[in-house]
Amino acid sequence: MKAVLCKQYGPPEALTLEDVPSLEPSEGEVIISVHSCAANFPDTLIIEGKYQFKRPFPFVPGGEVAGTIKSVGAGVEGFAPGDRVIGIPGWGGFAEEAPVAASKVVRLPDGVSMDAGAALVITYGTxxxxxxxxxxxxxxxxxxxxxxxxxTGLSAIELGKVMGARVIAAASTDEKLEICRNHGADETINYSSEDLRDRIRELTDGRGVDVVYDPVGGEYSEPALRGMAWNGRFLVIGFTTGDIPKLPLNLTLLKGCSLVGVFYGAFQDREPARFRELMDELTGWLADGRINPRITARYPLEDTARALIDLKERRATGKLIVYTERGRDGG
Structure with a gap:
């Protein structure tokens, strides 16, 4: 089978596509014949050795896949070869076959495309x-x-609306904000041309926002925190700008608000039953059309590096999908 290998830490250009032996499942594991694998920002950190977990070389990056089960290992119940599934391997997805613990495999509803399934877990699940x-x-x-x-941001807009919230979307260009409005945002802020804190105050009549969803970090985290309402919750999702902000903690005291960390990978391991409950609800919403992952570009497996470069350089809106020959049609 073909797989994208990381043999040493470095930029996406250092990845190689090679023929490697076909996989056999270990106990408690399934092998998924991959159709689609989503590219995510953590993939760019993993291959450069900047992520909190590290794998021995060589390894295959790629954290979420959709495909059909090829084989199941000893002790696996509820899955059989041929089942359409979503898998969350953490590593191993940019390949024609991916090994995934059965506890991190969920069924892909009939009628939902492989691309949509692959785009679901890390963004919408988080x-x-x-x-x-x-x-x-x-x-x-x-x-x-x-x-x-x-x-990730578009998933927050969609899920916020499904959950009954009023959603304010903040982005750096008017073109990006138009995409946000098309996905259901009630209000928008261009933080390249508008003062974020002042605009929050204006849009909330001075009350502030109840929840901040921050996957970027950097210079906009503090004004967002200053724009929080009493009893607000500031969700720390990630730092795609590369800058981890140093926030003045006296603001949490003055506003009675909370800084809340979100580590979805650890949640999956520590609370597997709750993880499955949430995934059942999420895949139901996907099947019902209440959420619709926006896939903006597809790359063949041999162009995985280009997908990660586009992601790293923040040229992407929505989700990027890497596909194998099985997934060429996206379905």
Whole structure:
């Protein structure tokens, strides 16, 4: 089978596509014949050795896939060869076959494309867990989404609306904000041309926002924190700008608000039953059309490096998909 290998830490250009032996499942594991694998920002960190977890070389990056089960290992129940599934391997996805622990495999509903399945878990799963379990977002509350035109940001807009929130989307260009409005944002802020804190105050009549969803970090985290309402919740999702902000903690005291960390990978491991509950709800919403991952570009497996470069350089809006020969048609 063909697989994209990382043999040493470096930029995406250092990745190689090679023929490697076909896989056999270990106990408690399934092998997925990959159709689609989503590219995510953590993939760019993993291959450069900047992520909190590291793999021995050589390894295959790629954290979420959709495909059909090729084989199942000892002790696996509820799955059989041929099942359409979504898998969250963490590593190993940019290949024609991916090994995934059965505990991190969920069924892909009939009628849902492989591309949509591959685009679901890391963005929508993270956001669903963040808004529902970490922020306890309530109908009628106001949600501010930073970096709102990226894949993660768009998932926050969609899920915020499904959960009954008023959503304010913040992004760096008017073109990106138009995408946000098309995905359901009620209000928008161009933080390249508008003062973020002042605009928050204007849009909330001085009250502030109940929840901030921040996957970017950098210079806009502090004004967003200053724009929080009493009892607000600031969700720390990630730092795609590369800059981890140093926030003045006296603001949490003055506003009675909370800084809430969101580590979806650890949640999957520590609370597997709850993880499955949330995934069942999320895949149901996907099948019903209540959410619709925006896939803006598809790359063949041999162009994985180009997908990661586009992601790293923030040229992407929505989700990027890498496909194998099986997934050429996206279905």
């Amino acid at each position: 956001t669903h867990y963040a808004l529902k379990d970490r922020a306890h977002l309530q109908p009628g509350e106001t949600l501010l989404v930073l970096g709102a035109a990226g894949g």
